[in-house]
């Protein structure tokens with residue numbers, strides 16, 4: 001039993017529509033954005049779902065075909081556009097999708113924003129009606145066609161990374177709550193080439209922004225290709241090295257840039273400053289869902305693979321990767337598993353934390369793990385980074401989405417609250433699952449009258465805020 005009444009709306013975004021007529025999409029990340037809402041009030045839960053009305057979605061519905069460049073799908077060249085024309089529309093951004101199918105965040109001023117990797121795919125929605133309200137226009141001169149799909153959002157600010165594919169590097173920018181104007185904070189030049197590493201997400205501490213440089217790098221040639229490669233728009237450049245850069249939020253200066261072992265991650269979990277007895281910052285600790293430097297996870301997320309579970313254990317191993325980035329000028333950083341990956345079945349992705357610990361020392365992370373054999377993360381796991389243990393929730397045949405932590409109003413303890421996940425049950429039905437974040441035991445489930453597609457990231461909109 002919950003000792004309090006949850007009062008607010010859980011929103012989940014994700015690529016929920018993967019078919020146009022007879023044509024089925026290829027990859028999980030291609031689907032058109034579907035928003036799901038579960039509103040909690042007086043001990044009841046009310047649900048709804050709706051497609052986001054992006055230009056890409058509307059055009060696809062109208063013409064019955066893909067009209068913009070999605071993650072792996074590209075429009076068929078029946079418009080006889082010349083290569084030059086295609087190039088021009090790619091570099092102007094015209095042909096890129098605005099299908100904001102990845103994240104949903106509540107900005108400090110109350111607006112609810114859906115996001116993806118393309119800057120134009122920033123769309124404001126109404127959390128009650130799930131209406132598509134407007135494009136979020138960035139009113140600045142920073143430009144950029146792509147950015148991190150996971151900005152860092154607090155009640156007062158918004159931090160983002162804008163990769164620069166022409167002069168390989170990243171622009172770090174911040175935006176005040178209530179504003180649409182990003183401000184340039186600083187720039188990181190890549191240390192390896194030929195292009196910046198994919199930055200689906202990045203972590204911050206109280207005083208620093210951490211800019212990861214993965215050997216999984218954007219690839220201009222693959223951006224243009226009509227047929228996808230196994231790494232889609234990316235390429236693996238092991239020889240180019242892997243780096244972690246640390247930028248001071250206040251000055252934009254780079255205070256550390258270290259080489260680290262190779263890594264593959266979509267999602268950073270959190271980061272914080274390690275201090276000595278005198279309170280001096282000695283290092284940055286940054287945690288992520290790390291796929292053992294194996295890029296095959298990207299191709300494993302093809303829909304054909306996800307729909308064809310044969311009982312064989314084919315999910316590649318993942319762990320909580322913990323970086324230690326020294327600030328004493330040494331050239332190398334460390335990367336190790338924060339706990340034995342067996343604790344969470346060697347599956348690890350789709351994480352959340354208590355937002356009160358963002359950028360600060362923390363103990364708990366919530367994520368999807370694995371009960372093997374499986375071809376996709378199929379458990380919910382609560383990771384204790386101090387005890388180095390995990391508590392796991394599992395139901396046979398069920399596929400749960402990101403366990404999203406929501407603190408109890410007035411909570412003091414880090415795990416005082418709930419973790420909410422939308423689960424697709426073995427029989428195809430769907431329900432919202434509420435776990436007690438402390439015990440990781442089920443408190444409630446609210447069944448949807450129909451099955452729901454898989455989905456990705458979430459946010460919480462408290463009532464009257």
Ligand SMILES: CC(=O)/C=C/C=C(C)/C=C/C1=C(C)CCCC1(C)C
Nearest residue numbers: 029069070071097101102117146233
């Ligand atoms: C859903 C998810 O996690 C990731 C979605 C990624 C997308 C939609 C990536 C799109 C891209 C383009 C349309 C062209 C430019 C490169 C890239 C950012 C991969």
Ligand SMILES: CC(/C=C/C=O)=C\C=C\C=O
Nearest residue numbers: 102266297348349377456
């Ligand atoms: C669903 C997923 C990875 C699962 C594998 O372990 C990654 C999603 C990334 C995009 O937000």
Ligand SMILES: [Fe+2]
Nearest residue numbers: 102149200266
């Ligand atoms: Fe993501």
